[in-house]
Amino acid sequence: MARQRIAYRSTPDYTQPLIEVPAKVRDRLFERLSFLYGSGKAKRYLPELERLLKVHCAHKVLATTAAEPSLEPGDRFSEKDLVLITYGDLIQGQGRSPLASLAQFLQQLPKFANVINTLHILPFFPYSSDRGFSITDFHVVDPKLGSWQDITALGSQYQLMFDGVFNHVSAQSLAFQEMLNGNPLYRDVFTTYTSPGELTLEQRQMILRPRTSDILTQYHSINGPVWVWTTFSPDQIDLNYRNPHVLLGVVETLLLYVRRGANIIRLDAVTYLWDEPGTTGANLAQTHEVIKLLRDVLSVADPTVSLITETNIPHADNIAYFGDGTDEAHMVYNFALPPLVLYTFYQQDATALTNWAKTLTYPSATTTFFNILDTHDGIGLMGVKDILPAAEIQFLLQQARDQGAFISYRTSEKGQKEPYEINTTWFSALSLDSSPEDLSFQVKRYVASRSLALVLRGVPGIYLHGLMGSQNDVDTVLRTQSKRDINRQIIRQVDIIKAIADPQSKLSHLMQQLGRLLEIRVRQPAFHPNGAQRILALGPEVFAVLRISPDCTQHILTLTNVTACACRLEISLAELGITGLHPTELAPASSSDEPIICAIPDDSHWYDLVGRRGWRATQQKLAIALEPYDVVWLVPFVELEQAIESG
Incomplete structure (x- = not known):
């Protein structure tokens, strides 16, 4: 269910006291406007920015505003968060608008219905091209999809992520x-x-x-x-953000989205927000300042709403959008993860992924990653540009091509054409359509790959075609001449219901294997985005992560065999550092590079949440046998007992 949101009136009520922008926020807004436009224009336009905030807050119901719960910054996101990414019309039903069909469809997925709590509906506004990202009107729902009433209905069941496509408008606008x-x-x-x-x-x-x-x-x-x-x-x-009126218009649109039910606002391709001749036009200081201003605006308008930046660029530049951890994006797309996971499964070697994951840091307890694999566009490559050597990126591209993928390109820093993204569905990237492999084996490998986005610290997101295990739609690409259409095919609701009922179908296999993994994941506090993580190098065959809940009451040792071969591990419990003391005797895990590992009183017996089987350590060593593409999530048995006893 969606978190409780502030209620908004359809029209402002000026009989109630108008909100006063706190002095500290007002000073920050002035500083940001001065940075962008100079102090003279800042003095001129700050009153208009304050007016927009007062109008917005006048839409709030006074009693609800007074009772607005305080948000703990570290609990903005939790282990219960799982985001489904979809276009508003990917599901084709009968007798309903596409958005209404989407709502009904999600409730018909027995294994997925109860674990998805957030919907990212890709741009649902009228548009002229680019599958919704060339918007003609930012203020209305595309009538081909439905209405604001449909969005409100979805918002009563799920948290909602809206797209802020604030870089550009349609030529037909x-x-x-x-x-x-x-x-x-x-x-x-x-x-x-x-x-x-x-x-x-x-x-x-x-x-x-x-x-x-x-x-x-x-x-x-x-x-x-x-x-x-x-x-x-x-x-x-x-849009020309050098014109202050443009920025004010975007703020007004942002506030409309908040009133219409957005829990998260995604700043689409915000890298290129500020056009400035004589510069690269990407990742400019002005762009970061605009994002900081939008965050300040939300701190007054509705502090429960989060900003996420979508910046498909090298990893070091990408994480710069966290700012100092308190002033910019609450969440950043983890764009290095998809190509690294795909590379890992192509090489059947977790070394590169393990080494990179060890470097992941978070500037504060209020920031986290959005861990995705496939998206509506494909698998971006910029995130690993400075992580994988050029030869290894070429290996990745060739393997993807061999699986039937297309490659899209961009203009590089030197004005040359270079690979930008792999266009494919995630299932086809791992399994040829004509593969002779057993279907259950293909699904097992697929689920193993998806598990890596579930165990790393952050909020997981799954594109609808990834949830369904869809295969490449080459026919549509040939018809539209758009490579990205390879994973945007319409799904007929009746076909899905039929496939679910067939125990031999791929979707039925996915419901059981992936569905179970998701069900387990959203119930474990160790997967809280603020829980600590330790990346373990146990061998190239395995990607291993130790996760610890923020209150240190749960440890989960996650092991994923990334190979088609069985392997055996011997894990020293002493090296895990979780023996001997009761969890309350140690401080909670920190967000530093080396988290404090809370100890447990008895670590000899472990239970695999996924495989439903026990493992026993002898002489402070845990011997684990992994079959090909096994996913094992081990919890000390004593912690299971403590969780049961505490209710």
């Missing part, structure tokens, strides 16, 4: 058309030139982009030809 019509109110809403030469060749070569098309697109306006900045496509016109 009112704002862009009014600019072409010469309306002076829209003159500086976009970055425009009267000649393509105004953006010099040298400046163009500096710009980093996720595409290979020209940065400028020509349109015809009332005043003649105009060239506009288009980072993503000719139909996606960049």
Whole structure:
């Protein structure tokens, strides 16, 4: 069920006291506006920003506002959080809007219905291209999908993640058309030139982009030809954040999404937010400052709403969007994880993944990763650009191609074409459509790969086609000429229900194996995003993580065999550092590189939550036999007893 949200009126009530922006927040907002536009403009536009906040808060029901629960920063996310990512119309039902069909469909998945608590519905607004990411109107639900009432209904059952596609608008949007019509109110809403030469060749070569098309697109306006900045496509016109009115318009939209039920707001491709000739146009200080300002706005508007940044860039740049741990994104996409997991299973060697995972740090207890594998776009490669050697990335690409994947490209820092993402479903990336392997074996390998995103510290997210184990849709790619359409096929609800009823179907196997893993995962406090983790190097065949609950009452030793061969491990319990003392005698785990490992009084007997079997340590060593692609989650038996006794 969704966490309780603040109630909002459909219209503001000005008979109740207006909110006053706290002085500290007001000062921060002024500083941020000054950084972006100078102190003169900051003084001019700060009152308007405050007005937007007062209007927003006037929509709140006074009694609900007074009773608003205080949020513990470290409990913004929990082990119960599991995000399903989907387009609003991926499920095709009968007699209902697509959004209503999605709601009904999710309740018909026996193993998944009770574990998914958050829905990320990819842009559900009217659009002209890019499968929803070229928006014509940010304020209404696409009537082809449903209505705001459908969104509200989903929000009564799930937490909701909305997309803030704030980089650009559709060329068919009112704002862009009014600019072409010469309306002076829209003159500086976009970055425009009267000649393509105004953006010099040298400046163009500096710009980093996720595409290979020209940065400028020509349109015809009332005043003649105009060239506009288009980072993503000719139909996606960049907003000009150097104009303060653009930022204020985005804040107004952000607040609308909060009132409409967003628990999390995803800042789509925010890397490229601020267009600045003479720079790379990516990861600019101004971009980070805008994100910090949006977080300050939310701290007043609704502090329970979280920001997540979607930045498919090298890992070091990606984690910079945490800021100092208190002032920027609450959650960051863990883009290095998908290609590293795929590489691990192609090589059948966990060494690279283990070494990288050991480096993961968190700037504060209020930040965490969004651990995804597949997405609606594919498997991004930028996250491992500075982690895997070039030869190993080429190995990854070749293996994916051999499995039937496509590769998309971008323009590199040197102006050259380079691989940007692998376009495939996750199931097809691991199993050929014509594979002679037994289906249950394919599913076991698939679930083993998915388990890695479940055991690492963070909030797991699963794309709908990943949940269903869908295979590549090459026919649609051939029809649309868009490589990303390989994993965006429409699913008929009746076909899913039929497959669930067939015990021999792939989906039925997935329901049992993946469904059970998810059910276990959301019940274990050791998987709380603020729980400590220790990455263990037990051998190349195994990815091993020790997770500890924030209160030190639960330890889970997770072991995943990443190979098609059986293996045997001998684990020294002394090296785990969890013997001898009662958990209350040690401090809770910290967020440092070397977490404090809370000890347990008896560690000789362990229980595998996944395999439902016991293991016994002898002479302070735990000997574990793993079959191919086994997933084992071991808990000290004494902790199971303590959990039962405590209720």
